[in-house]
Amino acid sequence: MFEAIKGGARAFAEIGLGLFYPNVCQLCREERATAKQGYLGIECRKKIQRIEPPFCSRCGLPVEGAVTTNFVCASCRETEFHFVSARGAARVNTAILEVIHRYKYQRALYFEPFLAELLTGQAGPALGTEWDLIVPVPLHPVKKREREFNQAERLAECLSRATGIPVNHHAARRVIQTESQTRLDRAHRAANVRNAFAPTAKLNGERVVLVDDILTTCSTTNACAKALRMAGAGPVCVWTVARGA
Numbered sequence: 001m002f003e004a005i006k007g008g009a010r011a012f013a014e015i016g017l018g019l020f021y022p023n024v025c026q027l028c029r030e031e032r033a034t035a036k037q038g039y040l041g042i043e044c045r046k047k048i049q050r051i052e053p054p055f056c057s058r059c060g061l062p063v064e065g066a067v068t069t070n071f072v073c074a075s076c077r078e079t080e081f082h083f084v085s086a087r088g089a090a091r092v093n094t095a096i097l098e099v100i101h102r103y104k105y106q107r108a109l110y111f112e113p114f115l116a117e118l119l120t121g122q123a124g125p126a127l128g129t130e131w132d133l134i135v136p137v138p139l140h141p142v143k144k145r146e147r148e149f150n151q152a153e154r155l156a157e158c159l160s161r162a163t164g165i166p167v168n169h170h171a172a173r174r175v176i177q178t179e180s181q182t183r184l185d186r187a188h189r190a191a192n193v194r195n196a197f198a199p200t201a202k203l204n205g206e207r208v209v210l211v212d213d214i215l216t217t218c219s220t221t222n223a224c225a226k227a228l229r230m231a232g233a234g235p236v237c238v239w240t241v242a243r244g245a
């Protein structure tokens with residue numbers, strides 16, 4: 001009886017979605033795509049490039065040509081990281097950026113099944129059973145109030161459902177509302193966010209998977225990983241949906 005009601009409610013919700021969004025790809029609006037496909041059609045999905053080896057073993061930056069499994073890129077050789085490794089599911093390109101920006105800033109939640117599938121498809125098998133906790137990169141409370149939406153929290157929940165690793169939303173908080181990172185170079189980005197996070201929980205050596213939507217210079221995730229280590233976390237690894245240079 002209960003199951004029937006739940007099933008019915010789900011079907012009703014899907015019909016509801018269907019009323020607002022016909023089965024059309026929301027990226028190109030030229031091909032068929034269903035709610036289950038995250039409203040992203042076959043042709044647009046082909047534009048998403050999943051990251052496969054070889055990549056830098058620290059920061060996950062894809063590299064061309066044959067390299068050893070422990071290859072570390074030039075910029076990682078001179079940077080001190082608070083995480084053991086960072087990985088992205090797909091390369092940053094116009095298609096994935098468009099999907100993420102609309103999900104993040106316009107609450108295009110219909111893209112979530114696609115983003116979740118992309119992240120969990122790549123991260124799930126790689127994480128295995130070695131990790132205890134998933135932590136999303138927190139937004140500053142003011143920004144969260146404005147946006148009413150933290151994409152990293154939602155993606156962390158999706159990864160948790162797929163892997164069974166619990167989420168902790170309160171391990172760290174953002175104490176400084178940093179100015180936009182987009183117009184700053186690498187060194188300025190790092191300085192801009194260095195102390196942006198503070199530990200807020202007492203961890204006992206849990207091995208943490210830090211989740212965000214996009215990874216570019218690693219400065220934000222590195223600052224957050226530092227706060228988690230201060231909170232008492234064991235090793236921290238980073239997983240994001242997209243990885244840019």
Ligand SMILES: [Zn+2]
Nearest residue numbers: 025028041044
């Ligand atoms: Zn399309």
Ligand SMILES: [Zn+2]
Nearest residue numbers: 056059073076
């Ligand atoms: Zn690297």
